[in-house]
Amino acid sequence: MEKGEYLDLYYQMVLIRHLEERAAELYQEGYIGGFLHLYIGQEAVSTGLLSARKPQDRVITAYRDHGVAINCGIEAKTVMAELLGKVTGCSKGRGGSMHMADISKRYYGGHAVVGAHLPIAAGLALADAYEGTDAVTIAMFGDGATNIGFFHEALNLSKVWNLPVLWVCENNKYGMGTSVERASAVSEIRQKAEGYGMPNARVDGMNVIEVRNTALEWIEKVRAGGGPHFLEFITYRYRGHSMGDPERYRTPEEIHHWQENDPIGIYNKYLVENKIAADEELKELEKKALAEVQAAVEFAQASPEPAPETLFDNIYVEA
């Protein structure tokens, strides 16, 4: 990687972090409604993974989708505007936090029913197999999604049809407040892929470079015609499931342990120790990210609400 690419990964991670910290404040202040599922702590997974995709590759994820949106190239101001329900948001204020997409960037959302997007991911990959393109579909989901039928139907179909999809489990240890050990028959999620005859691996999801290198290799395995592959990234979300989480299911010590292994901190250290970037450069990037977030908030707040007369827009393509 060129230095600029290293720094870009760092910038994306700190941008997601600051954007979401600001979003949490705006939520508490009442500017953001509904649910708000923060990605804080998991930034290395999406950032590393999606840095490895080619422009033709498709991406789909669950409802913890702000970071993925940024990594797919949606601007911070467009994400923030969607959070505030504004017409300038990526879903014109109709989707909110859980439903962000930009199909011009081959990012298909943002899906809020756990696991329901996984059969859809198989269908995206089916289209590429059908048309004979070399695109890969990258389907992201949490550990909680691997206990629902959709997951199993989607994995099975993808294998039966040898579809070009990389299944990516972000194992953040909890489905809402229920730990993997209490919810899943096997604690290593990757074992489920074994049952479908799928190559699989379990990888540290807190190290962005390790995520990226793994993704580069595995996306190409799929692209080469190897059929569906499965990656499990071990990660951790620092914040609650959503904003109303009582956090009775884990201890402050556990959260603290993971924060000491913060993905941004790990990467910061990596860049400095390997003399890829100086500390001051990284501090500059943080400042830049903070400024971009501030501009995003100002843009979102200044943006218009959707007009009442547009309530019925886009129910159908054909009236």
Next chain:
Amino acid sequence: MARITMREAISQAMWEEMERDPRVFIMGEEVGVWGGTYAVTRGFYDHFGAKRVRDTPISEAAIVGSAIGAALAGLRPIAELMTINFAFVAMDHIVNEAAKLHYMFGGQMVLPLVIRATGGGGRQLAATHSQTPDVIFAHFPGLKVVSPGTAEDAKGLLKSAIRSDDPVLFIEHATLYQSRGEVPEGDYTTPIGKSKVQRVGRDVTIVTYSKMLETSLQAADQLAKEGIQAEVVDLRTLRPLDMEPVLDSFKKTNRAVIVEEGWRSYGVGAEVAARIYEQAFDYADAPIKRVAQKEVPLPYNRNLEQLALPQVQDVINAVKEVL
């Protein structure tokens, strides 16, 4: 005009559209090698091949879900559910995904998707395999729900559905596959969302669709022998619902009977009657009557099953009550 079965009409619609557009393909249980459990896709696999006539596992969420994905990526899938009863295991993908993605993502997602499903009772398949749950799906904005009663409409409406950029649930009644009707030669389409007067009359308006069109037309024939001229309006599409021909007819006859195969509660009859009262109350000369399935899980025993399903005589009786 050619006289063909509804099975042939549906088959022709798909065949012609697949010849016309390489993005159109079929996926579902036993649609390929087997030729379709209702033989609708017989011959397709040999002609179009395994890529375009795709046998799936028994996995309805994967069938509908992956069809949605393929549609989002620009293909035009026809996903077949062996029966509408199995739509319930794909319910999330039909009502929570297909019906909502276009709206919820601000119009950027387009789903040119057809879900074909066989529905209806009357073949002694007992309660889980005999349902007519069409209204459940028609409840959801974002989905189009079509259910034809004639071969001509089946072919024309299915072609429209395949060419539509909106998700369409296309419900075929299992006991209509053998029914024959005149079908125009050549390529034609029938617009989705348009009701149609299938028989002209002046004394009473019968509003119906799908299998119950056949039942209602038989009732109208018998009533005609007694000098009662029933006008029969076929809804053809449940959502979006076209009330104009219904209201025009009601304003002429001032009396209506609504006939559906599904259960009465919260049904098509309830919806259509409410709309008539809302929009043409002053024209009513008698309370509107509803004919529908008795409110039981449909039994296996032939006599009990027929007792529960709406019959020609039920329609005749209802018409005489409103006259």
